Amino acid sequence: MEDREKDKKLASFLKDADVKIVWKEDDKTKVGRGRIMDDDDNFIYLTGDRGRVIVSKTDVIAIKQ
Numbered sequence: 558m559e560d561r562e563k564d565k566k567l568a569s570f571l572k573d574a575d576v577k578i579v580w581k582e583d584d585k586t587k588v589g590r591g592r593i594m595d596d597d598d599n600f601i602y603l604t605g606d607r608g609r610v611i612v613s614k615t616d617v618i619a620i621k622q
Contacts, residue, residue, distance in 0.1 A: 567596045576603075576621060577621045578590075599613060600612065601614060
């Protein structure tokens with residue numbers, strides 16, 4: 558059962574949903590809007606109107622659907 562939990566990705570939970578991600582970068586708070594296309598152990602790949610952003614999961618403050 559625990560192996561299944563490890564295999565689930567954030568992108569699969571929020572597939573086809575527009576989200577807003579807030580993260581910290583260089584003592585500033587940044588906001589990205591779009592769709593989570595993929596994620597791995599360290600990063601979230603967000604694609605929106607302005608292009609693609611790769612955000613470190615350790616820097617994420619909030620994700621809102």
